[in-house]
Amino acid sequence: MSGTVLPSWNDGVARKAVVDFVTSAVTPGGGFVEIADRIAAFDNDGTLWSEQPLPPQFDFVFRKWGDEVAADHALAAVQPYKALVEKDNAFFARVGAQDPEVIETLLAAFARSWAGTTPAEFEAQVREWLEAVKQPKFDVPYVELVYAPMLELIKYLKDNDFRVFVCSGGGRDFMRVFAEETWGIYKENVIGTAADYSYSNGSMVRAARGLGGLDIGPGKPEHIFATTGRLPVFAGGNADVDIEMLETATFALLVDHDDDEREFAYTSNAEKSVERAKELGWTIVSVKDDWKTVFPSK
Amino acid sequence: MSGTVLPSWNDGVARKAVVDFVTSAVTPGGGFVEIADRIAAFDNDGTLWSEQPLPPQFDFVFRKWGDEVAADHALAAVQPYKALVEKDNAFFARVGAQDPEVIETLLAAFARSWAGTTPAEFEAQVREWLEAVKQPKFDVPYVELVYAPMLELIKYLKDNDFRVFVCSGGGRDFMRVFAEETWGIYKENVIGTAADYSYSNGSMVRAARGLGGLDIGPGKPEHIFATTGRLPVFAGGNADVDIEMLETATFALLVDHDDDEREFAYTSNAEKSVERAKELGWTIVSVKDDWKTVFPSK
Incomplete structure (x- = not known):
């Protein structure tokens, strides 16, 4: 089984931690998670695709x-x-x-x-x-800079009866445009900062006010609870604004951008999350060491 | 096939309209609906369970x-x-x-x-x-007064790859408590009037403010769009506060409470929806004539 799941992940501590957790979640015993509770939530910028030089x-x-x-x-x-x-x-x-x-x-x-x-x-x-529009460093459309290992992780979780949500500080409606074709995730599983819409006379139009708060920091568990009625069992992020979401999960994964050759190397706005990961035993994923490939081959 | 689906529905115009629509939605041709677009939304009070003398x-x-x-x-x-x-x-x-x-x-x-x-x-x-607590007329817990034919309809739609949402003016968090065991619908597919929650220091607590507006009238399509990124293809309701939701759907079903013997007979707060149903050709479901049984047998 380990040869067929997460093929873009190198054998190592991070991959083993993910597979062990998911295996335990679906196997009768102490680590079993009821199917209804299997909610996974991932940040987008820097977790599912490149966020440099700016999201x-x-x-x-x-x-x-x-x-x-x-x-x-x-x-x-x-x-x-x-x-x-x-x-x-x-x-x-x-x-x-x-x-x-x-x-x-x-x-x-x-x-x-x-x-x-x-x-x-x-x-x-x-x-x-x-x-x-093309991304300045890689000269390809931004959606091609989604991380292949994370697409595999989404699929692996779905194959194990997790319902996978994306929960980003970015715009809900922006992400929903490409969610289905890019991630294989229905629009209703995309959570983000959102504008309110008003319906009247057969038309839905965007209002000049927000619906709920900004989906960062404590806003992430707030938005996830509002959407799902639960907090996530599995969460993935890469930055300080993901800390609260990661704290609510049983299994937390933090992407560490340390590969300037294949992607970008940076720690800005992730300093606190790395500290918290060490304190709480989150799984840190090194782009350089844990991922065989970064972007999907075309 | 017609013998195995919707067994609590009498053969008649309403049942035929539902089966014809769903069959057409899943069959290649002019009425085909892409799987991603197959969103169904149902009001709760008076549509999925009895709402008399009060919800x-x-x-x-x-x-x-x-x-x-x-x-x-x-x-x-x-x-x-x-x-x-x-x-x-x-x-x-x-x-x-x-x-x-x-x-x-x-x-x-x-x-x-x-x-x-x-x-x-x-x-x-x-x-x-x-x-x-027991319902005054029937002397059974309220959840036993869910309509058997509507549970069959939810299952029929799910079997045909519809994602089914409940969209009620009632409380989101109230319905989520029994949604999974009663309807077979995950909490994340329950939409309703909601309080905002705040997360801090590891705790989620209910705030004294709402999240979005009241989920009635135009609020129904607004809440459905916010939750799913789409408007429903199939919608079911029973009252004037459901009109806007029903107007957004390709197939609209209106429950007419005309059975004082097995349930209740009333038209209050549904007068305008009946008019609109006639104007727009919605499918009107007579509790008396279209349902063989009203409540699930124990």
Whole structure:
């Protein structure tokens, strides 16, 4: 069996920990987990796909804001458009560090940019971006930079009767556009920061307000509970904003980006999560050592 | 095939319409529905179980409020406790008619009653009520008054690769307690009016605020879209507050309560939905004529 599951994972401590946990969860005995309770939750940016130099959704959003500034130059004087025009990446990096001032500014701008949009219109915009835009380092569409070993892990969990959810700080509706074809995960299993929608006279349109809070930090278990009525048994993340989600799980996996050759090497905004992983015995996955391949072969 | 599916349904227009629609949805051709799109949504009160003389959750809530009034007599002077003490059922009937003043009063009281409760504490209270309390007309626990033909319909849809959701104006967390054993539907497929929860220091506790709006009227498609990223292909309801949900579906089914002998006969708060059903060609299900049995045999 170990030869057929997780083929992109090197034999090692991380792979063994995953297989041992799942085997124990489905085998009668002390580690057995009832099928109804088998909920797995994964962060997206940096856990399921590359998030450097910035999470891909920023590329989509920045293009939209670029168009808005071009149409109304006055916007260039106010945040977050100012940071964009001035290429002030330090401003955007403060999102990962959960700086409330930056986050509030960004959320207000997101809300304005798509308020009044129907789901079909929003999906069309995301699809256009998915097909047209390439990631700067690898020169391929962003969705090709999903991690092959994590796709295998999702499949392995599903094959063992886990219901797998993606739970990202990024946009719920953004991820839902490609969730089914990319991850094999139905839209209803995608949890993320979300705008509220209003229905009237046969139409659903995006409102300028959020539905629930930002899906990072404590927001992750809050969103997972709201969606599923449970907390996850298995969770995977890679950053400080994933700590609370990982703490709620029986089995926690933390991706350590240490492979500058095949992907990126960085520890920013993940320092606390590595400490917490050591304290609580989470499974740390080294991209360099634990993954035979990083991206799916075409 | 028609002999093995929906056995509690009489052969008739309603049963034929359901079977024809589902058969067409899974058969290559003009009526085919992609598996990913096969979302079905059902109201609960009056659609999946008896809602007379009042939706069962009111029984649970009224007992809690009764305890609160006993502990603090001053509450008896303010709504909604006043209406409860004075047995002013007209006040509570205004919920079904979506009277904003009544709804706001009730929601504020719900929020106060369970704010600070953990999911496990809330579940224990609901379980105690489920086991101890009996419905006044039938003298059995409320969950025994789920409709056998609708359980068969849920199973029939699931057997045809529909993902079935319950979408009720009632409480999400209330229904989730019995969803799996009663309907065979995982908690994550239960949509309802919900309180927000806050996570901190390893604990999830109920907040005194709602998450999203009330799940009635336009709130139903809004909640279904938020949960699933889609609108339903198949929807079932029985009341005016279900109209918007039914309008969004390709196939809409409306339960008509016309059987005072085996259940209840009433049209209150369903008048507009019957009109809309006739206008739009929805399938009307007569409890009296279309169902061989109403409740599951024990």
